[in-house]
Amino acid sequence: MDLNDTPEQASYREEVRAWLRENKAQAPPRSGSYEDNEYISARRAWQRKLAEAGLAGVTWPRDVGGRGLGPIEQVTVNQEISQAGAPGILDVIGIGMLGPCLIAHGSDEQKSRYLGPMLHGDEVWCQMFSEPAAGSDLAAVQTRARQNDDGTWTLNGQKVWTTNAQFASFGLLLARTDADVPKHKGLTMFIVPMDASGVVVRGLRQISGEAEFNEVFFDDVILDEDSVVGGVGNGWGTALTVLMFERLTIGFGSESFGSSAQLAATLSADPAACRDIEVRQRLGNIITELLAVRFNGYRALTALARGQIPGPEAGLAKVTLVNAAISATELGADVVGPEALAPDSDWSYLISFLPGLKSAGGTEQILRNTIGERVLGLPPEPRLDKGVPFSELRAKEKEAVAR
Amino acid sequence: MDLNDTPEQASYREEVRAWLRENKAQAPPRSGSYEDNEYISARRAWQRKLAEAGLAGVTWPRDVGGRGLGPIEQVTVNQEISQAGAPGILDVIGIGMLGPCLIAHGSDEQKSRYLGPMLHGDEVWCQMFSEPAAGSDLAAVQTRARQNDDGTWTLNGQKVWTTNAQFASFGLLLARTDADVPKHKGLTMFIVPMDASGVVVRGLRQISGEAEFNEVFFDDVILDEDSVVGGVGNGWGTALTVLMFERLTIGFGSESFGSSAQLAATLSADPAACRDIEVRQRLGNIITELLAVRFNGYRALTALARGQIPGPEAGLAKVTLVNAAISATELGADVVGPEALAPDSDWSYLISFLPGLKSAGGTEQILRNTIGERVLGLPPEPRLDKGVPFSELRAKEKEAVAR
Amino acid sequence: MNFALSDEQVLLREAARGALGRFKTVEAARDALENPDALPDLWPTAVEAGWPGLLIDEEHGGAGLDAFEGLLVAEECGRVLAGVPLLGLLPATSILNAAGAESLPAVAAGELRPAYVPARPPSDLEPGWTAEPRSGYARVAAPAATLTGEEVVLEGTVGFVPDAPGADLLVAIGETADGTPVAAAIDADAEGVSVEALTRYDATRSMAHVSFSQARGRLLSVGPDVLADAWYLAQALIAAESLGAVQTCLEVSVAYAKERFTFGRAIGSYQALKHELTEVLRLQENSRGLEYYAGWARRSKPEEFPLAASAARSEAGHALDFAARSMINVHGGIGATWEHDAPLFFRRAQLSRRLLGGTKDATDRVAEQTLRGAAAA
């Protein structure tokens, strides 16, 4: 057991570090407002430089412009970039999840058209799966795509929780193309140009007041015949690929909220808090949980490097992480007192930010269902929607509520 | 709002107090082993004295030997008896739950035959509902009663968690008399003489090693035709009456574990524990919960005295009480240390006793289901057993497990 | 033995609900986050309803009612996040009434609005009277008081004083050199008084850091028990407020859980959610039992009021924390958006748990009272 680099990993790390020494001066600040166009274009430019240096799409195959390296090298790049105090790529969703999906399911034309500009930050992508009535139950999407006689598609409906939609060039969208078959069957994946007429993006404000997500509305949007990804009716399978890649990204960022470091600093500076056994118990439990996530991350990364696909249990890291972060902010604010809730306080920002994160990417309940069934092998809940045509299902719900 | 007695209540209390002053000298100790026959007969004799003084069956109608008074008077009696340091009635289950059920559903013959000896402790009763495969799902009882040509019944099967069976004269038993109808329909309530041939009582040891409950086995036990209570096939309704009376008894005994007083005494005697903020937080939360149960008990008692039947939310008091008691013992033992686990320690007795209590009278999950559905009006779980003949249901389960 | 509300109390509560229902207080709570002027002025309503005189004897123009009625009003305010200044008002009127202050008729009539400047009574772990700090975990000493005849001179700062902005009269507690607590009535505009208004996260709560530098006030001659009672009354009021908020969280969550479907079933039919909402109900009912305990004890068993009020705050504080987060979770992502009501109750929970010693201090008081009782036994 060894957390150090192998000689090869070490020399790769040195290569990355050297490039960053050369170039980090041109990097924009790590954080800035995603509603500020100037900041976004600076981040695009930086992503382009990273891509040219082979530091974007590290795990992408070489034939589509990637470096064809493994997850450990990806983590090495992430570590060195943050070490250098520089921001990473702008389009994490595109390069991390949507690009790999296109590589797996896209046509040659789609790959050659879209992957390059995505990699270089010229065209940012967004993921348009969730809907107001299709969150945990993703297969319940109602956004409809009807094929026209000329083969084109007409898109109507609404998506929500769409990150980066405000400056994205394209979105990968899950739509219902057949409502008369069971809900998992009638779905198709599309590539949607965000500048197409009929596409309207509206910022969705969170508790903090900031619009961290968007709603996207589609009113008779026309899509080319070749905008289908992975074949008509295969949308569910294509979506699962995206979710699988999403899972790969969970758990390696245990410090990402920075809450634990900030918490320890705040407490250690407050002698009264340091003497309080209850405060110490809360701190000890929080740090313990975060350490567990960190070292389980190394276990997962090792497995990943050995070619094992991470199972749903990876979701447990998210559960631990979010709840520990919530406990950390509660403790920090309890020690600071009401002043922690001042508008400019980092504590109040985190307090507002974390509740939304709890349901992001599937509620804790759904995660625990999946893990209980897929990992522990417990029997599933009775499913009342199995094999029922989607149209009937909706009717049933409406009448049930009416009752 | 007033916790004091009305003049009438006060004079009743004085009457009770006076009688106890006269007679408490003849009372056996409050606690003793239920496996010790001498102690049991002393408790029987004491119950007889209480009954003769009208202090047993306080709420029973006068025409069946009760005092025909209300719940407040019942509580007054309980308070004064424990004030006097004397034990209460021995047959709490009979007089509190089974007697009232006989009064509601029994034939005149049954009432005149059984209620008097029950009230005077000459014949103690036990409740035989639960089975190894019918706990939370009480209607799933498999103990079979088949009617013979001469009208008598032949009983076969097993019951479990039967309190007092080791010295009970009779038991009220829920049996399946028809397996070809849905499970709630094919049930009948019987009176079973515990000395009938074919009845075997076996003590069931708990974590502590003590047999607080019994298993009861029935091997071709013959029951008279008139041992049916409430009519053939009406067993479920009859059982619900018993459970309703059981609910009346919940919540008025918040101090019954004595754990809170013992906890406070232990902690206040340990200066190091008194200074520990985490210990104090745990103590404060436990006491707060127990206080809430106590004053909600007064609310419930007031409602009861006004003739309102308590709803399932009464079960919340049990949830609070059991969990607070568990937390109290954990805290007490944490402060005392491993020595709290010594064989003769009250702490280790409670630590062993409470886990069993958690599932006694329905698990917390079932309680929360019932309350969520009946009090909050939330929709029920999908029921796969609705309307299915009991025999088919069992077959289905067997094959599901086989898979 | 009767532990239910009287018909008069039920009427008073319904009247309060009706009066507050005339305002869109929940929407105002949201708008006020960006525009403080969006808050309705509820003082005229309070005066009309006679709340300023609730705890003032009839001979001084009050209703001569008990704290219990104040708790019922606070509960209704909490239910709709109404910013009625009860936390500042009622403990202040309780002290003024005990002192038989000459300002009582004007206060009862609502012409003069007093605000209580809180000081926490000593505990077994902290011997002196203490006040909220501007920031940090350690409490600070209550203002220093020097007494000359009927005049009290105060020096010191009290952080996060509820309802102080706009108050006419400050009822402050100071500690003399020999450790005696004294109460003083100080005009808010008197020399040496600074009231630094602020809001924190929950725009419906008007607060201020109140500083006294050689500020002169009139002595209110009451015993330490009256001053301690004021602190516990404030604890009971936060508890009642929180209980009211919990009820709304539960009602809204249950309604949504019945109509929102996932995987072909109403989400309220799933055990995890059903049990979470049942837990909110459990905490709510426990909080109500303890609200009754506090209301009853203050009149009928004053020696238990510190325990009762602290227990009520501890339970209701945990209840609101849980209910507000649960309300967000039940609603999924949408529950964490600006336009939804859930975050407003969450904001209320976040600030309430940290005011006036915080929920944790109330829990600690329950422990202190219990340990004291056990040691005495």
Added chain:
Amino acid sequence: MNFALSDEQVLLREAARGALGRFKTVEAARDALENPDALPDLWPTAVEAGWPGLLIDEEHGGAGLDAFEGLLVAEECGRVLAGVPLLGLLPATSILNAAGAESLPAVAAGELRPAYVPARPPSDLEPGWTAEPRSGYARVAAPAATLTGEEVVLEGTVGFVPDAPGADLLVAIGETADGTPVAAAIDADAEGVSVEALTRYDATRSMAHVSFSQARGRLLSVGPDVLADAWYLAQALIAAESLGAVQTCLEVSVAYAKERFTFGRAIGSYQALKHELTEVLRLQENSRGLEYYAGWARRSKPEEFPLAASAARSEAGHALDFAARSMINVHGGIGATWEHDAPLFFRRAQLSRRLLGGTKDATDRVAEQTLRGAAAA
């Protein structure tokens, strides 16, 4: 970067499982509650497997392996509640090995069984070396030590010393007048040594109150870091043991949840139970990650071992508390009966959480290490 067990480590774990599998240790744990002789003697098995020499250098007849291997063995012992005296053995051998004691060959060969008499290193809140009291919340000072040449004289009592009964050699830690911790090897039958054997609730754990009255032992010249390491090694061993027990709790509970039906469905299909068992899995996996951290840190990052071992114990302690209660709940009433295995794991959890400072002290250490780190930064 490789954070998985080596093939050798996997083999060693499987060998341990095989060796222990030859005994009915769980049934013995039940029988021993009424008849202590029911416990199998696992020492010969331990010797055969070479566990006494795990941490002893090869030149002294040991295997020269790392603590990590010891944790894997402890995990297997915990899985079947096997009473192998690792808690007393391994920290003792670690100190003896560091001191190059002449007894090492005999210890490695299993002819001489040593037991560690624990002392907790100072913390920011408690400056001295302390030991378990016989009863009560306050810890007591470690035995007083007087040093004359190579001889150490100890005076004092240490409560609840694991595996002390029947040990040949006691490796005890005392504090000299000037506050220096010293280690001494004392023959168990030496004059002035009393070993008062006892069991508490979990019959598989052999313990004793160990008293020294002017007891003479040989100085083991090692630094305070080695003595502190022994304490944290014991913490990591309890954590590993507990993790093993959690795995059995989860396996048994899951199996029952699949086959037990209620209301026409397997109970494991209900969310409440499914989520409870998923929580056990979460705690189990977190405990494993921290077991690896502790095993890795002791060799590769010793300065982090106190943090790693304390975190491992904290998480595994909570995991076992939760898993054991959950195992009882999943099985309904039958899970709380004498004949069922669940209460045996519950007994293990109840005693473990209170031994060697208790789970709470380990959590406090995580906080201390974190605060120290933050203050340094």
